[in-house]
Amino acid sequence: MRIDIVTIFPTFFDALDISLLGKAKTSGLIELGVHDLRDFTHDRHRTVDDTPYGGGAGMVMKPEPWGEALDGLLAESSDPLVIFPSPAGEVFTQATARALAEEAHLVFGCGRYEGIDQRVFDDTAERARVKLVSMGDYVLNGGEVAVMAMIEAIGRLIPGVVGNPESLVEESHENGLLEYPSYTKPAVWRGREVPPILLSGNHGAIAAWRREQQLERTRRVRPDLLGD
Ligand code: 6GU
Secondary structure (H helix, E strand, O other), X not given: OEEEEEEOOHHHHHHHHOHHHHHHHHOOOOEEEEEEHHHHOOOOOOOOEEOOOOOOOOOEEOHHHHHHHHHHHHOOOOXXXXXXXXXXXXXXXXXXXXXXXXXXXXXXXXXXXXXXXXXXXXXXXXXXXXEEEEOOOOOOOOOHHHHHHHHHHHHOOOOOOOOOOHHHHOOOOOOOOOOOOOOOOOOEEOOEXXXXXXXXXXXXXXXXXXHHHHHHHHHHHOHHHHOO
C-alpha cells in the first residue's frame, strides 16, 4: 500500500518508523510519503492560512497550496482515496480500518486551524474519491494525531504487517465485542490468582469462558455495541 500525508508538521510522522509500522516500511509493505504543505507555497513567509470570509474566529487554510500538493499526489496512481481527518466526518471504526486496508493508495490531508477552504474538498472530489473521517466526538487541534491513529489501525490489517494473523481476530472490535481479559505467569501475583479455568487445559471451556467475559464486559462498558 502507498500512503501519502500532507501536513504542516511532517516530523509528527517520524514516529511511524518505530515498531511494526516501521518494519512494514522497511520491508516495503507500506510505502510512506510525508509532504510539507509549506513546500507548495510561493511567498517568502510560506503562508498556508488566512482570515475567514464572513468573519469569525481563527484562520482558514488557503486553497492554493493544497491544490498544488494534491495535484501532484493524485497524478501518481490510478485510483487514490483522499482522506481528510475532520470532526465533521464519518466516525472511524474497525470496519473503516478494514475497508481502507484494501486500498492501493491513500492520501491524507491534515488540516490545522479552523479547517481547510471548502473548495479544496469540492475540487478534489471532481478528480478522486474523497472521504472526511472523524476519530470521535471531541476536538483535536489538527488532523495529524488522528492520521497517526488511522494509519496504525489500517497498517496492522495489511497482510504481513502483524506477524501472527490470528492475533488480529481476537482483538476488541474485530467481532463486535470488547476483548476478554488476558493473563500470563506467575499463576499467583500479589495474592491474585489467574482464573482456574485458564489452567484447565479444556479448550472448549476456555473459549466459552472468554466469550462470556467479552459479553459481560461489553454489556457493562459499551452496551451501544450490543444495540442496547
Ligand atoms: Cl479527524 N480531526 C480533528 N481536528 N479533530 C477531531 C478529529 C479529527 N476527530 C475527532 N476530533
